[in-house]
Amino acid sequence: MIQGLNLIISAVWKLGENDKFAGYKDALMTETISITRTKNSKINEVDFKNLSFGTVFSDHMFICDYKNGSWQTPEIVPYGPMEMDPASKVFHYGQAVFEGMKAYKDENDKIWMFRPDQNFERINKSSERLAMPAFPKDYFFEGISELLKLEKDWIKTGIENSLYLRPFVIATETGVSASPSNAYRFMIICAPAQAYYSGEVRVLFADTYSRSADGGVGFAKAAGNYAAQFYPTELAKQEGYQQVVWTDANTHEYLEEAGTMNVFFRVGDTLITAPTSDRILDGVTRKSIIELAKSKDIKVEVRPVKVKDILEAARKGELKEIFGAGTAATINPIVGFGYKGEDFDLPKLEDSYATKLKKELKEIQANLAEDPFGWRYEVK
Ligand SMILES: *Cc1c(COP(=O)(O)O)cnc(C)c1O
Numbered sequence: 001m002i003q004g005l006n007l008i009i010s011a012v013w014k015l016g017e018n019d020k021f022a023g024y025k026d027a028l029m030t031e032t033i034s035i036t037r038t039k040n041s042k043i044n045e046v047d048f049k050n051l052s053f054g055t056v057f058s059d060h061m062f063i064c065d066y067k068n069g070s071w072q073t074p075e076i077v078p079y080g081p082m083e084m085d086p087a088s089k090v091f092h093y094g095q096a097v098f099e100g101m102k103a104y105k106d107e108n109d110k111i112w113m114f115r116p117d118q119n120f121e122r123i124n125k126s127s128e129r130l131a132m133p134a135f136p137k138d139y140f141f142e143g144i145s146e147l148l149k150l151e152k153d154w155i156k157t158g159i160e161n162s163l164y165l166r167p168f169v170i171a172t173e174t175g176v177s178a179s180p181s182n183a184y185r186f187m188i189i190c191a192p193a194q195a196y197y198s199g200e201v202r203v204l205f206a207d208t209y210s211r212s213a214d215g216g217v218g219f220a221k222a223a224g225n226y227a228a229q230f231y232p233t234e235l236a237k238q239e240g241y242q243q244v245v246w247t248d249a250n251t252h253e254y255l256e257e258a259g260t261m262n263v264f265f266r267v268g269d270t271l272i273t274a275p276t277s278d279r280i281l282d283g284v285t286r287k288s289i290i291e292l293a294k295s296k297d298i299k300v301e302v303r304p305v306k307v308k309d310i311l312e313a314a315r316k317g318e319l320k321e322i323f324g325a326g327t328a329a330t331i332n333p334i335v336g337f338g339y340k341g342e343d344f345d346l347p348k349l350e351d352s353y354a355t356k357l358k359k360e361l362k363e364i365q366a367n368l369a370e371d372p373f374g375w376r377y378e379v380k
Pocket of ligand 1: 100221257259260262281284285286325326327
């Protein structure tokens with residue numbers, strides 16, 4: 001596989017004790033990451049000023065296979081298609097989880113990520129729910145660091161630019177018996193990204209479909225959760241809404257998430273968001289906004305949000321904002337919503353929380369502002 005002039009770099013990893021992954025300790029003692037550089041960088045073909053989110057990928061990808069009960073030697077190889085057996089379990093039973101994170105570059109060419117420890121913990125939480133093995137912490141962070149060093153020219157400076165990282169795990173065992181796979185592949189691919197403008201977003205409050213249920217997989221970034229959202233979202237689009245605000249599966253009385261984002265409501269001057277649960281994904285952006293808002297003396301209430309209360313607030317003119325929160329868009333303001341045939345518009349505010357919090361959060365992420373929370377992580 002590695003031939004000719006391809007450069008092979010092997011770095012011996014110094015791996016410490018890590019009780020959380022004690023089961024994999026033996027496999028971690030002395031490991032090597034092998035790096036095969038591309039001979040044909042695509043970077044000059046990319047128009048970094050006209051990127052459509054998640055459609056262009058960088059030159060390399062990180063791969064680590066799991067077999068015989070342990071994670072194998074990780075590799076970084078040129079980005080490209082890979083061959084898989086049609087009977088690979090991921091195609092049949094959807095055993096797949098993913099993450100989304102961003103890397104930024106500052107004026108001094110330093111590379112920063114935002115709370116990557118949270119994504120690391122979450123991918124393993126997602127994996128556990130899908131009966132998949134945990135990925136070792138050292139591999140995760142070394143993989144990111146080696147990959148970003150190779151792809152540093154793909155990260156452009158400026159607050160609107162970033163490199164979106166998509167770590168994911170798929171079940172690769174061949175066979176269509178419905179049981180957990182005994183082979184997996186962990187990968188990271190990278191896509192350069194600009195500011196995420198989705199136009200004006202109107203949302204529909206769900207009263208029939210659900211994205212998750214008690215005891216289900218809603219808290220996990222499981223691939224199948226997204227497939228299941230597409231159809232109801234398409235129906236909403238036909239009615240003129242861009243996204244669905246999911247409600248609880250039992251009663252549809254509580255507002256839980258907006259599309260693939262967590263959701264915030266501003267009633268009067270109070271910011272309200274639902275508590276996380278096994279139906280609601282524990283978003284890094286969500287938890288950061290809660291802390292950031294509190295530090296700015298914005299009143300935040302984390303409590304179940306009733307559809308009825310939001311309708312009432314809208315009718316009284318007290319509902320000032322709704323916005324989604326997630327890594328891709330950071331904060332995505334919502335201009336209006338529909339519920340059971342009735343439509344509501346939100347006011348255009350000069351001093352919106354969405355605008356203010358988005359700016360402050362992005363400045364922390366891109367190393368353009370102080371980070372009193374210790375959220376920023378320098379990739380070295
Ligand atoms: C990823 C995701 C979010 C946002 O999480 P972040 O960590 O902020 O990116 C929210 N809801 C769902 C369903 C998600 O998949």
